[in-house]
Amino acid sequence: xxxxxxxxxxxxxxxxxxxxxxxxxxxxxxxxxxxxxxxxxxxxxxxxxxxxxxxxxxxxxxxxxxxxxxxxxxxxxxxxxxxxxxxxxxxxxxxxxxxxxxxxxxxxxxxxxxxxxxxxxxxxxxxxxxxxxxxxxxxxxxxxxxxxxxxxxxxxxxxxxxxxxxxxxxxxxxx
Amino acid sequence: xxxxxxxxxxxxxxxxxxxxxxxxxxxxxxxxxxxxxxxxxxxxxxxxxxxxxxxxxxxxxxxxxxxxxxxxxxxxxxxxxxxxxxxxxxxxxxxxxxxxxxxxxxxxxxxxxxxxxxxxxxxxxxxxxxxxxxxxxxxxxxxxxxxxxxxxxxxxxxxxxxxxxxxxxxxxxxxxxxxxxxxxxxxxxxxxxxxxxxxxxxxxxxxxxxxxxxxxxxxxxxxxxxxxxxxxxxxxxxxxxxxxxxxxxxxxxxxxxxxxxxxxxxxxxxxxxxxxxxxxxxxxxxxxxxxxxxxxxxxxxxxxxxxxxxxxxxxxxxxxxxxxxxxxxxxxxxxxxxxxxxxxxxxxxxxxxxxxxxxxxxxxxxxxxxxxxxxxxxxxxxxxxxxxxxxxxxxxxxxxxxxxxxxxxxxxxxxxxxxxxxxxxxxxxxxxx
Ligand SMILES: Cc1cc2nc3c(=O)[nH]c(=O)nc-3n(C[C@H](O)[C@H](O)[C@H](O)COP(=O)(O)O)c2cc1C
Ligand code: SF4
Ligand code: FES
Numbered sequence: 077x078x079x080x081x082x083x084x085x086x087x088x089x090x091x092x093x094x095x096x097x098x099x100x101x102x103x104x105x106x107x108x109x110x111x112x113x114x115x116x117x118x119x120x121x122x123x124x125x126x127x128x129x130x131x132x133x134x135x136x137x138x139x140x141x142x143x144x145x146x147x148x149x150x151x152x153x154x155x156x157x158x159x160x161x162x163x164x165x166x167x168x169x170x171x172x173x174x175x176x177x178x179x180x181x182x183x184x185x186x187x188x189x190x191x192x193x194x195x196x197x198x199x200x201x202x203x204x205x206x207x208x209x210x211x212x213x214x215x216x217x218x219x220x221x222x223x224x225x226x227x228x229x230x231x232x233x234x235x236x237x238x239x240x241x242x243x244x245x246x247x248x249x250x251x
Numbered sequence: 252x253x254x255x256x257x258x259x260x261x262x263x264x265x266x267x268x269x270x271x272x273x274x275x276x277x278x279x280x281x282x283x284x285x286x287x288x289x290x291x292x293x294x295x296x297x298x299x300x301x302x303x304x305x306x307x308x309x310x311x312x313x314x315x316x317x318x319x320x321x322x323x324x325x326x327x328x329x330x331x332x333x334x335x336x337x338x339x340x341x342x343x344x345x346x347x348x349x350x351x352x353x354x355x356x357x358x359x360x361x362x363x364x365x366x367x368x369x370x371x372x373x374x375x376x377x378x379x380x381x382x383x384x385x386x387x388x389x390x391x392x393x394x395x396x397x398x399x400x401x402x403x404x405x406x407x408x409x410x411x412x413x414x415x416x417x418x419x420x421x422x423x424x425x426x427x428x429x430x431x432x433x434x435x436x437x438x439x440x441x442x443x444x445x446x447x448x449x450x451x452x453x454x455x456x457x458x459x460x461x462x463x464x465x466x467x468x469x470x471x472x473x474x475x476x477x478x479x480x481x482x483x484x485x486x487x488x489x490x491x492x493x494x495x496x497x498x499x500x501x502x503x504x505x506x507x508x509x510x511x512x513x514x515x516x517x518x519x520x521x522x523x524x525x526x527x528x529x530x531x532x533x534x535x536x537x538x539x540x541x542x543x544x545x546x547x548x549x550x551x552x553x554x555x556x557x558x559x560x561x562x563x564x565x566x567x568x569x570x571x572x573x574x575x576x577x578x579x580x581x582x583x584x585x586x587x588x589x590x591x592x593x594x595x596x597x598x599x600x601x602x603x604x605x606x607x608x609x610x611x612x613x614x615x616x617x618x619x620x621x622x623x624x625x626x627x628x629x630x631x632x633x634x635x636x637x638x639x640x641x642x643x644x645x646x647x648x649x650x651x652x653x654x655x656x657x658x659x660x661x662x663x664x665x666x667x668x669x670x671x672x673x674x675x676x677x678x679x680x681x682x683x684x
Contacts (some may be wrong), residue, residue, distance in 0.1 A: 098335040111455075114434065153419075208380075213347070214344050217514070
């Protein structure tokens with residue numbers, strides 16, 4: 077099926093009414109539709125946690141641009157995910173001050189605890205573990221974000237507490 | 252009158268100041284004064300006279316930057332003011348403090364700046380991770396609209412200004428002002444060729460000013476108290492105060508407002524409490540990841556743009572990253588170059604291909620595979636990638652600054668990696684790979 081037609085003739089439209097309402101709000105103060113490409117990608121991602129090919133095609137259609145052009149934009153930016161991510165994204169700062177203050181150790185610790193390398197998602201789909209550039213909290217290094225929450229002055233003990241807290245409902249972390 | 256205006260409203264507990272509290276402390280008086288009693292020309296003159304230099308890293312005089320915005324016979328359409336709140340330079344955490352603790356100071360500064368250049372639309376381009384700051388700024392904008400400080404016919408003066416918060420999708424190059432404009436237009440953040448300069452042809456081809464958060468916050472106080480007062484705040488050649496920060500193995504990392512011209516020692520040994528027990532200072536990057544190392548011999552220099560420039564580095568963002576004696580300088584530079592390689596926008600070859608190559612050579616040194624010729628390769632790369640004009644923007648030359656100065660100040664360390672076929676720091680936490 078032509079993916080571009082999906083939005084109009086499917087029972088479940090690719091872009092939901094809620095997404096379209098948010099995108100339209102951005103368009104209302106932009107000089108032309110394609111100008112909101114990045115905002116729109118972020119809106120779609122907020123609703124689905126990532127941007128699938130179906131969403132991307134429907135969005136390109138809606139903004140009057142080609143899918144290739146929109147994908148070129150989507151893949152340029154670090155925080156637009158073109159692959160599915162877990163329920164929670166862990167972004168561990170790997171920049172200079174955090175590195176000085178123990179990034180290597182913490183990275184290994186998280187990898188061991190979750191059984192994933194950087195860039196991977198746990199088998200149970202709970203966590204995706206990603207590196208992040210300087211998070212602007214170097215005075216509290218080492219730092220990571222768990223979704224929108226920032227965690228400062230990390231050490232192994234603190235990490236275990238955070239990770240256990242999050243995994244309790246699934247029966248605890250991998251040992 | 253306070254001598255530390257930027258943080259006057261900021262308490263230990265870092266709670267954000269809301270509109271009511273902000274107004275109690277003379278908040279928005281400068282807007283009332285400027286829009287009713289001062290022409291844009293008067294305001295521009297005050298900013299020029301104040302000697303304010305941009306706090307985004309380059310230190311360009313703000314008044315001069317603004318003076319290139321066309322004011323008469325402007326073709327029909329918008330003019331834009333853009334606040335650069337991308338703050339992705341590793342080691343930098345000052346704009347965050349200003350936005351999280353006193354959002355109205357920035358908004359007031361932006362209203363005054365927009366009045367001066369007669370912009371009718373303003374954007375705050377903020378990095379995605381600053382969720383709290385973005386939320387507080389949106390709240391502040393909404394409160395200002397309700398109070399008549401933003402929107403149509405501000406305070407009955409006929410001046411209109413709409414303000415929007417745009418959160419980024421994450422890429423360091425978005426901080427470069429012309430790349431930022433492309434990103435605001437919904438495109439990939441490749442820097443643009445200059446000229447035309449944004450003042451003439453910026454966002455959507457219209458006259459645009461891009462300023463750093465801290466620069467714009469200063470405007471509030473310059474209009475409130477005058478240029479002479481602002482000039483008198485600085486201890487040396489530069490005017491005003493600045494947020495300075497320290498991170499790394501010091502006793503008390505943090506961010507503080509100090510007069511321009513304060514000696515570096517007062518920041519690192521005074522405010523930051525000196526080195527953690529068991530660590531010695533070997534060097535520091537004075538203003539973020541893309542500035543040249545300085546060492547102990549520079550501690551008594553004044554934190555002024557030209558003083559630090561003469562010492563072979565840049566004041567940059569004023570947030571200093573400390574290299575201690577147990578951290579490998581080669582490893583630290585490798586971390587920095589890897590960051591720049593990762594964040595290169597890919598537009599030009601020396602940056603896109605040269606930076607990963609430099610990172611790879613540094614990686615070889617760290618893992619004990621380095622040979623003598625690698626040091627020559629690195630020197631060549633510093634020369635080719637570091638030369639202004641060989642690349643389309645300043646990212647690549649900036650990336651070479653810590654490398655080139657590390658090779659100068661820590662030459663022995665580089666040599667030891669080659670001679671010993673290993674990282675001499677490999678027993679400590681930050682050695683080896
Ligand atoms: C690669 C690169 C990244 C930059 N990142 C930032 C940034 O995050 N924030 C900022 O204010 N300026 C940044 N700048 C500087 C801006 O290009 C611009 O000079 C600045 O926003 C101008 O503001 P000012 O005159 O108030 O300093 C960056 C420059 C380069 C070359
Ligand atoms: S120097 Fe690097 S970041 Fe700047 S335009 Fe060239 S490739 Fe892009
Ligand atoms: S280096 Fe990690 S927060 Fe800045």
